[in-house]
Amino acid sequence: MxxxxxxxxxxxxxxxxxxxxxxxxxxxxxxxxxxxxxxxxxxxxxxxxxxxxxxxxxxxxxxxxxxxxxxxxxxxxxxxxxxxxxxxxxxxxxxxxxxxxxxxxxxPNKFGWPGENLHGVQGLYSIQDLEQMERNTKNISSAVIIGGGLIGIEMAEMLHSRKIEVKMLVRENFYWGNILPREEAQLIGKHISAHGIDLQLNTELKEIISDDQNRVKGVLTNKGEQFECQFVGLTAGVxxxxxxxxxxxxxxxxxxxxxxxxxxxxxxxxxxxxxxxxxxxxxxxxxxxxxxxxxxxxxxxxxxxxCGDKSAYNRGIWFNSAKFFDLEYQTYGQILPEINDQQKSFYWEHPNGKHAFRANYSSKDESISGFNFIGIRFRQIIAEEWIREHKTIGFVIQNLKKGWFDPEFSKAFYNDISHSYLQSLKSGNEE
Structure with a gap:
């Protein structure tokens, strides 16, 4: 064969x-x-x-x-x-x-923006893109990134590591607001901003402006604002x-x-x-x-x-992970930006804005449907098992320690989360 x-x-x-x-x-x-x-x-x-x-x-x-x-x-x-x-x-x-x-x-996606094929404008997917980025960002001082996805934040961190000023044009109200619930999106957006990235929210690209040598010299937004730059990263999906x-x-x-x-x-x-x-x-x-x-x-x-064993694909429980500079993120199951009529949601966030936990569950039988962890490392096998076995939110809160695997000597927050959940029950502050 x-x-x-x-x-x-x-x-x-x-x-x-x-x-x-x-x-x-x-x-x-x-x-x-x-x-x-x-x-x-x-x-x-x-x-x-x-x-x-x-x-x-x-x-x-x-x-x-x-x-x-x-x-x-x-x-x-x-x-x-x-x-x-x-x-x-x-x-x-x-x-x-x-x-x-x-x-x-x-x-990388292109949407027919004026100037999208100028020198100094590119996406990031292949090794050739990386080599082109090396050439395009040599001796520059400022860059604009179009799109607020995961490739966009990777590119922002790359440019930031070379002390290049970075603006990100994000069309949603919050960074990654089409994927994350509002609280997580706000938390991550603040973290990105704290690392020196200028997040321009509710802002879309209208045109990429050229100099007299067919190279990018700036961008024009849908708000009529013009930002000077020598590099534009196209990271509005693939x-x-x-x-x-x-x-x-x-x-x-x-x-x-x-x-x-x-x-x-x-x-x-x-x-x-x-x-x-x-x-x-x-x-x-x-x-x-x-x-x-x-x-x-x-x-x-x-x-x-x-090889002869015809097998149907079954992805199982959805999982993804990412890193926003030094902030780690994991998600399991179904966590949409907004819950539906059949769901409830419990959210906890540490006052320092670097750790958060969300659990979505059925309003009918309280069975878990999904988790978000930010700044917290949790065992994938445990999270998926609880979703698969329809464990209740009460069971999850009581047993959070089981899935915890943050580094040694780091603070474990499962007691804080449990206390917050019990308080929410008393005050009726669940979403």
Whole structure:
């Protein structure tokens, strides 16, 4: 069996490794024009900040691929001929496949802003983007970042580490206000501001202004304000990287359409990771999952199907984590910006504004549906178990210590949270 994988990110490489574990005879080829070897994409920021070198971001030694008989081709795919089962590269070469896995990831969003293609304007996703950012930010003094997501705050921290003045244009009322409840969004926004980032809330980009050398010199907002800068970071989300399929018969919408087995509209072609879109996502789950851990889970499931054990994907309980400078964040289950009519919510925040806890639960039977932890480390296995087993809010508050794993000698806040919850019951201050 000749298996070809487009993309050497977490999804493509996890699939390749798991296929090799299940089938010692399969021919496996991974294609990427970005880099020859797999690396940790989330570590790009630390290269820029001088904490790591590129070779430190590679989880496997370079000899690993030859030892495991995983062939690597450094090239960009130009076109797909599904009738002949061949891929054609930008260098004129081609390769045949028996089964094709498309795991080509994402690219930064652009929305047709005037000036978005000027020199000094870019997103941050690939190693090439990082190299471009090195060039674009050399000897500059100020930058503007468009968008308030996780890539945006990473870019802000990168620029801040080089003493570059940073403004962030955020269209919502609060930083990440489309994801977080108001209290958490305000807490994180204050923390970001305390680190010297100028958050411009309720502000959208109208135009990127050019100098006489076709380079950015500032931005104009929807409020009519103009900010001078020598760099603009476009971090208003990402979209599936499927431009090479634009005129292909493979069915796509925002991403490549797949079923629960990662099968596309064409036999023997599969898609997974950031570039894939579920035709019929489960209630409350996104059609496109663009997280590191979901890409890994999808790849592990797909590898079983490729090797003859047809397996439907089941993501399980939603999880995500992030870091806002030195402030850690974890979320489990369903925590939306606002609760619905069937939910209640308990929120606790430390007076220092660096630690917070939220639990959402059913107003009918008090069973837990989700958690937010900020500045608190909590065991994933415990949080997911409590959600899965429908533990009540009362049980959770009484047993918080079970999941605590903050560093030794750090203050544990479970007693403070418990006291606050009991007080809220007495005063009826639950949301």
């Amino acid at each position: 000749n298996i070809v994988i487009i993309g050497n990110g977490i999804t493509g490489i996890t699939c390749a490794r798991n296929v090799r574990k299940l089938d010692s005879n399969a021919s496996i080829t991974v294609i990427s024009g970005e880099t020859e070897h797999f690396f940790s994409r989330t570590a790009l920021m630390y290269i820029y900040m001088g904490h790591m070198k590129f070779e430190h971001t590679k989880p496997y030694e370079d000899w690993f691929w030859k030892k495991n008989r995983i062939n690597l081709i450094k090239a960009y795919v130009k076109s797909l001929n599904s009738k002949d089962k061949t891929l054609h590269f930008d260098n004129g070469e081609s390769i045949a496949y028996d089964k094709l896995i498309i795991a080509c990831g994402s690219v 979209k599936p990287n499927i431009g090479f399929l634009e005129k292909h018969e493979l069915e796509t919408e925002r991403g490549i359409l797949i079923n629960e087995y990662f099968e596309t509209s064409i036999p023997h072609i599969y898609a997974a990771g950031d570039c894939a879109q579920f035709r019929n996502p489960k209630p409350g789950e996104p059609a496109i999952e663009q997280l590191w851990y979901t890409g890994k889970m999808q790849a592990e499931t797909l590898a079983r199907t490729i």
